[in-house]
Amino acid sequence: MRLHKYIAHSGVCSRRKAEELIAAGRVTVNGQPVVEMGVKVEATDVVAVDGKRVEPAAHQYLVLNKPRGVVTTLSDPQRRPTVADYLPTSARGVKPVGRLDMDTDGLLILTNDGDFAMRLAHPRYEVDKEYEALVEGVPSEEALERLRRGVTIDGERTAPAQVRVLGVGRDGARLSIIIHEGKNRQIRRMAEAVGHAVLELRRIRIGPLRLKGMRPGEARLIGVQQVAELKRLVGLTESPAAAPKRRVKPQ
Numbered sequence: 401m402r403l404h405k406y407i408a409h410s411g412v413c414s415r416r417k418a419e420e421l422i423a424a425g426r427v428t429v430n431g432q433p434v435v436e437m438g439v440k441v442e443a444t445d446v447v448a449v450d451g452k453r454v455e456p457a458a459h460q461y462l463v464l465n466k467p468r469g470v471v472t473t474l475s476d477p478q479r480r481p482t483v484a485d486y487l488p489t490s491a492r493g494v495k496p497v498g499r500l501d502m503d504t505d506g507l508l509i510l511t512n513d514g515d516f517a518m519r520l521a522h523p524r525y526e527v528d529k530e531y532e533a534l535v536e537g538v539p540s541e542e543a544l545e546r547l548r549r550g551v552t553i554d555g556e557r558t559a560p561a562q563v564r565v566l567g568v569g570r571d572g573a574r575l576s577i578i579i580h581e582g583k584n585r586q587i588r589r590m591a592e593a594v595g596h597a598v599l600e601l602r603r604i605r606i607g608p609l610r611l612k613g614m615r616p617g618e619a620r621l622i623g624v625q626q627v628a629e630l631k632r633l634v635g636l637t638e639s640p641a642a643a644p645k646r647r648v649k650p651q
Contacts, residue, residue, distance in 0.1 A: 406454075409457065422434060422435060457493050460493075460494055463508070463609055463622050464507075467505055470485070494511055497517045498582045504601040505603075510619075527580055527633050529605070532577075534572055534573070535572050536572045537596050539595075577590075588601065
């Protein structure tokens with residue numbers, strides 16, 4: 401594993417910050433200062449930052465049924481409820497993958513696997529994110545087609561969405577909307593763009609993960625098979641091509 405990635409996986413800082421620490425001479429491998437980028441280390445190497453040994457934390461993958469009124473962050477200066485309030489004490493260094501706004505509930509993934517989180521949140525991998533939305537009124541077929549083709553938000557067109565009507569009641573229409581992007585408040589803004597404000601919004605699925613059976617506020621570990629399927633969707637099943645290995649030998 402490359403040194404900056406090893407440090408980031410230890411939870412000390414981000415990869416970019418790790419590169420800055422290396423360049424500043426604050427990192428040692430087997431007692432030797434390292435300032436060169438691209439050095440690779442093994443599990444048997446001793447890596448230290450400012451003289452303190454660091455080791456990568458074991459990867460954890462959790463899913464949370466985020467309740468409405470909870471902020472998707474680990475701490476909040478306004479002291480509002482956060483997703484951290486619902487995590488088990490065994491969770492180490494996990495962070496939310498993407499966001500659900502405060503008024504949206506449903507499925508949220510949290511992990512300390514930075515590569516996985518970055519890819520899962522990136523639209524290029526086109527991982528389905530399925531929502532159920534209660535909207536004002538009943539959208540016409542023309543409005544539904546606009547959502548399916550994509551609408552313009554802040555000068556950018558959203559990618560095509562899968563949209564279908566689940567039912568119609570006195571409060572409005574309930575829609576299933578599947579997207580693979582993650583723009584800020586995207587579903588709400590898409591619905592507003594076609595004249596139907598969102599009254600309630602819940603994310604019920606990400607890839608193979610479904611919300612079914614989880615109580616509001618419930619968090620659990622994601623199963624091994626489901627983690628493997630998510631990794632396959634974002635291209636993490638194959639080992640990267642071997643790179644030249646510059647090792648630091650013990651003194």
